[in-house]
Each structure stands twice: as C-alpha cells, then as structure tokens.
Amino acid sequence: MKIYLVTGGAGFIGSNFIKYMFKKYKHIKIINVDKLTYAGNLENLKEVKNHPHYKFIKADICDKKAIENIFKANDIDYVINFAAESHVDRSIKDPSIFAKTNVLGTVNLLNCAKAAWETNNGFKLGKKFLQVSTDEVYGSLENTGYFTETSPLDPHSPYASSKASADLMIKAYFDTYKMPVNVTRCSNNYGPYQFPEKLIPLMIYNCLNKKILPVYGDGLNIRDWLYVIDHCKAIDLVIENGKLGEIYNIGGHNERTNIYIVKTIIQYIKKNVDPTITENLIKFVEDRKGHDRRYAIDPTKIRNELGWKPKTSFEEGIKKTIQWYLENNTWLDNITSKEYQDAYNKMYGN
Numbered sequence: 001m002k003i004y005l006v007t008g009g010a011g012f013i014g015s016n017f018i019k020y021m022f023k024k025y026k027h028i029k030i031i032n033v034d035k036l037t038y039a040g041n042l043e044n045l046k047e048v049k050n051h052p053h054y055k056f057i058k059a060d061i062c063d064k065k066a067i068e069n070i071f072k073a074n075d076i077d078y079v080i081n082f083a084a085e086s087h088v089d090r091s092i093k094d095p096s097i098f099a100k101t102n103v104l105g106t107v108n109l110l111n112c113a114k115a116a117w118e119t120n121n122g123f124k125l126g127k128k129f130l131q132v133s134t135d136e137v138y139g140s141l142e143n144t145g146y147f148t149e150t151s152p153l154d155p156h157s158p159y160a161s162s163k164a165s166a167d168l169m170i171k172a173y174f175d176t177y178k179m180p181v182n183v184t185r186c187s188n189n190y191g192p193y194q195f196p197e198k199l200i201p202l203m204i205y206n207c208l209n210k211k212i213l214p215v216y217g218d219g220l221n222i223r224d225w226l227y228v229i230d231h232c233k234a235i236d237l238v239i240e241n242g243k244l245g246e247i248y249n250i251g252g253h254n255e256r257t258n259i260y261i262v263k264t265i266i267q268y269i270k271k272n273v274d275p276t277i278t279e280n281l282i283k284f285v286e287d288r289k290g291h292d293r294r295y296a297i298d299p300t301k302i303r304n305e306l307g308w309k310p311k312t313s314f315e316e317g318i319k320k321t322i323q324w325y326l327e328n329n330t331w332l333d334n335i336t337s338k339e340y341q342d343a344y345n346k347m348y349g350n
C-alpha cells in the first residue's frame with residue numbers, strides 16, 4: 001500500500017486533495033501533517049477523519065524532529081508539499097513567516113525525505129517529492145502571452161518570491177543529489193473550503209452578509225481560474241507519471257478580470273438568494289502594492305505528456321462554489337468569525 005505524506009492537508013487545496021484521493025483509491029494510506037494555522041481546519045476533513053488509512057499529525061514542516069519521526073515510523077512513498085503561507089496581502093505586511101514556512105519548511109522536508117530515501121546506490125525506487133507551487137513565480141503578463149515551464153522566474157510579492165525560492169531548492173536537490181522530485185505550478189484555485197481572504201470566497205461571504213466588496217485598483221487585473229478538483233487530478237497524475245525533475249504548469253484557461261468575478265457573484269446571489277443585493281456593494285479601494293496585472297498558464301505540457309485537461313468550466317465551477325458556501329454557512333462562521341473579522345476590520349475598517 002502506497003503511503004502519502006501530505007503536508008498542509010487541513011488547508012483548502014490539501015483537504016480537497018485528501019478527499020479526492022480516498023475517493024479514487026481504496027488501497028492508499030495518507031498521513032496529513034498540518035500546523036493548523038488560521039487557514040487550516042480539521043472540519044474540512046470530517047468525511048475522512050475515521051478512515052482506517054488516514055492519520056492526522058499536528059506539526060510544523062519546519063520542525064526537524066517531528067518530521068524525522070514521521071519518516072522513521074512510516075515508509076513514506078510520496079511527499080506532497082501543500083503546506084505554505086499563501087496569501088499575498090499577508091506577505092506584503094509581514095514577509096518573515098513566508099520565508100520561514102515556504103522556504104525553510106520545504107528545505108527541512110527535503111532533508112528528511114532525502115535521509116529516509118537515499119541509499120548507497122542513489123534513491124530508493126518509486127519515491128517522489130512533489131512541490132505544489134504557483135504561477136506567481138513567473139511574475140506578471142501584459143495583455144498577451146502565457147507562462148510556460150521555461151518562462152523566466154520573476155516573482156514580485158514576498159509570497160511569490162518565497163515560492164520561487166522553494167522551487168529553486170527543489171531544483172538543487174534534483175541537480176545535485178538526483179532526488180526524485182516534481183514541481184507543479186498552478187493558477188488561481190477556487191472551490192469549496194477556501195478561506196475567505198482570497199478573492200472568490202471573500203466576495204461570496206461579504207455579499208451574503210451585505211458587506212462592501214473591496215476591489216483593488218481598477219478591477220481589471222486578470223487571473224486564470226482553476227477549479228480545485230481539476231488541480232487535485234493533475235497532482236495525482238504528476239505523482240503517478242510525471243517525469244522526474246520536471247515542472248508542470250496547471251491552468252484552467254479561464255481568464256477573467258476581477259471585476260467580472262465580483263459581478264458574477266453578485267448576479268448569482270441576487271437571482272438565487274437575496275434580490276436586494278446590488279452592485280452598490282462594490283467599492284474600488286487602494287491597489288495592492290506591486291499588484292501583478294495578469295496571470296495566464298499554458299498547460300500544453302501536462303496535457304500532452306500526462307493527458308490532463310480541466311473538466312470544470314468557470315461557469316459551472318463558480319455556481320458549484322457559491323452553492324457550497326450557501327449550504328455551508330456554518331462552516332464559514334465557525335472558522336472565520338474571529339480571525340476573519342479581525343483581518344477584515346483591519347483592512348477595511350467596517
């Protein structure tokens with residue numbers, strides 16, 4: 001039975017991945033290591049918490065002893081490193097924790113995996129370390145063009161730079177030690193269980209609560225939206241068949257401006273939930289510092305090499321997502337009340 005060590009599995013993408021994997025495979029074991037920061041929530045995993053092949057360990061990926069012990073006690077086959085501080089606005093306010101978790105945490109995980117997997121004749125067969133990264137490492141595009149795996153690294157925010165640094169450490173462990181690794185770089189994810197500090201869940205949450213919808217700058221920045229389950233499928237494929245040492249870009253070809261996203265959410269909620277909601281809730285606020293204009297991924301490599309393509313159109317995905325937040329209002333209230341309100345009040349003073 002293959003053993004997966006999933007880090008950050010109580011977060012948005014990690015928890016969706018664990019549930020996706022248990023649905024797809026009967027004979028796998030998953031160990032979820034999560035520090036349970038503000039963005040991690042074991043409620044996200046309630047469906048699998050009693051699964052006989054699931055284990056949760058509360059630990060920080062920077063904690064050498066804790067991670068070493070996990071490798072000593074388990075013959076881990078795959079590491080999938082989701083654990084990261086991921087919110088750009090937070091990184092602009094305080095970069096340090098981003099450098100610590102995203103860079104040093106990744107290096108600690110690499111060292112522990114290397115110590116467990118390396119033999120006198122190279123690495124044990126069948127092992128793999130997959131680093132879940134982001135298209136933000138490539139920087140920003142103008143109106144045309146796409147990021148490919150060979151686009152130069154040009155990160156702008158402290159968050160993006162921390163992820164790019166981690167990616168370069170992964171490259172070093174492949175080039176220097178021939179460690180079996182892959183890096184995946186995804187575009188903006190959305191879907192159930194995303195913490196409402198990111199654009200889509202924030203706008204849904206605020207709209208439902210009739211709070212202002214803060215749009216940075218002119219609202220014309222573009223992101224390439226990827227439904228989280230399509231991302232999980234891609235990661236599974238890369239673990240199974242990704243060529244060692246390679247990077248795979250994962251994108252949904254769903255480019256939308258921020259203002260389009262916000263208006264789509266308003267329209268859906270107005271039509272299906274509360275007819276009194278209007279676009280008057282939109283407030284254009286001061287732009288994010290160093291705000292990247294456009295992200296767009298070219299996913300040709302993963303499509304051609306591994307046969308991946310996204311299944312969920314943006315129209316279908318956004319409906320499913322809004323519907324999920326509507327049906328899970330208590331999840332949102334439970335996890336977000338204090339942390340969310342504090343952050344919100346600090347930013348928008350409302």
Ligand SMILES: Cc1cn([C@H]2C[C@H](O)[C@@H](COP(=O)(O)OP(=O)(O)O[C@H]3O[C@H](C)C(=O)[C@H](O)[C@H]3O)O2)c(=O)[nH]c1=O
Nearest residue numbers: 086087088134135187188197198199214215216221258
């Ligand atoms: C929270 C917020 C955001 N925005 C704008 C800023 C961006 O142009 C866009 C999306 O922002 P968000 O913070 O949701 O995501 P990005 O900064 O694009 O980064 C995200 O996607 C990449 C791939 C990751 O790797 C990050 O982990 C993830 O956070 O909406 C607003 O206009 N108002 C708001 O209140």
